Amino acid sequence: MGVADEQGLDTVLGKAVALLRAFGADDRLLPLAELVRRTGLPKGTVHRVAGDLVHHRLLEKTEHGYRLAGGLFELGMRAATERTLLEVAMPFLQDLYERTHETVHLGVRDGTEVVYVAKIGGHRQARSPSRAGGRMPMHCTALGKVLLAHADPAVRSAVLSGPLPRRTPHTIVAPGLLEQQLDRALEAGLAFEREESTPGLLCVAAPVLQPDGATAVAAISVTGPIGRFRPEAHQNAVRAAATALASTLARRPGGL
Amino acid sequence: MGVADEQGLDTVLGKAVALLRAFGADDRLLPLAELVRRTGLPKGTVHRVAGDLVHHRLLEKTEHGYRLAGGLFELGMRAATERTLLEVAMPFLQDLYERTHETVHLGVRDGTEVVYVAKIGGHRQARSPSRAGGRMPMHCTALGKVLLAHADPAVRSAVLSGPLPRRTPHTIVAPGLLEQQLDRALEAGLAFEREESTPGLLCVAAPVLQPDGATAVAAISVTGPIGRFRPEAHQNAVRAAATALASTLARRPGGL
DNA sequence: CCACAGCGTACCGGTCAGTGGAACGCCGGG
DNA sequence: CCCGGCGTTCCACTGACCGGTACGCTGTGG
Incomplete structure (x- = not known):
């Protein structure tokens, strides 16, 4: 360079x-x-x-x-994709927050990274490094993994073949293991994260699928601190929010 | 020109x-x-x-x-003022929404207009023309009026002496009447709006004051549709959210 | 007390990036 | 078929942009 x-x-x-x-x-x-x-x-x-x-x-x-x-x-708030997504998704994110009272994220994929479009949380929210408009690697976040699982194969292999930087002792750095998890995520329509990006944080994420059901346009997640928070307890709520958002998006004229 | x-x-x-x-x-x-x-x-x-x-x-x-x-x-999401405000305010907005289940706005003043920094709402939210990142005149919105009331006198008179475009039959276009309302808003720490910007919409707003208590750095509002929605019913909740946010902001080191 | 280092500001002539008018190919519609 | 509107491409001129240089200020330490 x-x-x-x-x-x-x-x-x-x-x-x-x-x-x-x-x-x-x-x-x-x-x-x-x-x-x-x-x-x-x-x-x-x-x-x-x-x-x-x-x-x-x-x-x-x-x-x-x-x-x-x-x-x-x-x-920035006029950017087409993000704005639409944000406006349509807000009520669903709101519901999800109200049901869980934990930090709720909405994210999209850009290249080989996740971009957070929205982050909502209350006073008890876990200290997470994410920000609306911020980026994170895909391999170490629930959002990233579920987006990657439902992405174009080319993207998937691009990430798998690239470096998988270690962020915590729990970060998955073995491509094989990651691929396994992606397969499971694709099957389950759900991905988990256990202190893989940030110590002390757990997370569940579900994909917002396109009408064809193939690839994901976005993903929703719930994050909480280790201890009181059990990801499995929220998986249904997250999945429900994601599919509800997906079908609302599908009903939109212009698409996207 | x-x-x-x-x-x-x-x-x-x-x-x-x-x-x-x-x-x-x-x-x-x-x-x-x-x-x-x-x-x-x-x-x-x-x-x-x-x-x-x-x-x-x-x-x-x-x-x-x-x-x-x-x-x-x-x-855009990195813009200093808006980002800080957004992150600090989110929990309070969240609480307010949960208490009211109506559309909640966070706004700041820019020149002689209001800029919406955040808008959160659920499925039942009233159809309002506001958008995060959007602008509105000050004279016809609750947010605008309360911001103007707690603004520098120069700004106040700039708005009062400028044109006050009519947006609905209820828009206040008489400078005298507006000034009266501003005085009352300053006194009460609260402003109301009744279909002045958009037909069918009512709103209450409270200022987020600086530590010195003089001018407002932002304002919070709750908006709902005429009929089921009674602004007075929410005035305490809005005021509570605004003052809580204000004192949290005051505790911040760098200010702002 | 003065040398010095780091910062923000201001100046200015040479030059090349940026300019925009003009011309082209592609549609779709009358 | 001809025409109007669109997106694209081309190119020679020129003034907007460049960045080295110099200035004034402030704090710091010798």
Whole structure:
């Protein structure tokens, strides 16, 4: 890997996007110098482009640095797939939460990762690293595994043949074992996770299938802390929510 | 107003942002020609810039046109203010929903408008035009009125002196009457709305005040359909949620 | 007290990325 | 068949963008 092989840094747009993407999932405020470091762009350039972004309300300038601004939030919430999914799914997620009172996730697959579209939870919610709009690997999360099980074979083998980074002592890093679990998940229409992504967390997930029943457009999960939480106790509720959402989506005109 | 006085259309970034913003709150799929019409940019230019945006995962190209892509959603969910607010507030909104089983909104003020940060509701939710990430005028919504009441005097008078577009027969279009209501809202820490933005909808909202108690950083509301829904019945629940959220926010280190 | 390092800001001439008008091929409909 | 609307491609000109350089500020430690 070269020094500046991230494609597109030589166009204004590329620089702008790079600046925005320089903000990690946990960064709130980044000083100009830090943006310079992360993007590798010249200081003057960052100054100028960041200024332009501020002008367009995508970035906000404070005394101590830049932050992603509200305009970005507004645009993001207009993204077609996520918005539709979110609006249609919300009532079902709501029901599921009310039935379980545990953290509820809605996620989709993007490439070989899971993207969380929604996360709802109450005061007792388990401390989980997930965020709406965030990403996680597929092999170590219930959502990921169930999405992968119901995905195109090409995707499945892409993940299986790629590296399976260990995140906890319980993470499944053996491709064979993972494949076994995927088969079982495909059969059961349900996947489990036991401290595979985060210590102390358990999870059940069910797929939201397309009308043809083949691949999954999304998945729903319930997460809780080890101890009080028993995934099996919620599997029916999760599955019910997922299938209900699926049939509602199927009834939609434009699809998706 | 000239023909192309929207500032910044003569820079790549400006064009790009214009393209993204060309997508209204309800547009899912826009053909190239439509983008050309809305932005006023030359066809070739739109083609190229849109292509670049696709390349950066901000736009998605389909057979029938372009749509805002997932990358935008991910970026949007990282926006500092909205994200923090959303994460901290979620449990309180959840509680409120569970207590009322009506549509719950979380909103902030931006300029002279309300921006909805979250909207949660179940299957029985009233048909409201609001969307997460969407905007509404302040004078005709409970959220807007309570935010305005607890806002800087400059903002208040800016709205009062501006036009107050009529949206329904019940919309308050008289500045004097609105001011009266704002005073009452400031005093009561609570604002009501009765079919002022949308026929058939009623709403109560309470402010999420800053530690100093002066201005509001956000507001929470409960909305329901005329008939079964009585705003007064929920005013205590809404106020409780708002103050609880406020004190939780106050306890946060970085503020905001 | 001053040298220094790190930061944010500002300037500016050269150049190449971006520009947009024009022309093309493809439909579908009259 | 001809026509209007669409998406795509091409290309020579030009001004928007580039990034090195220099400045002023602040805190730090020698």
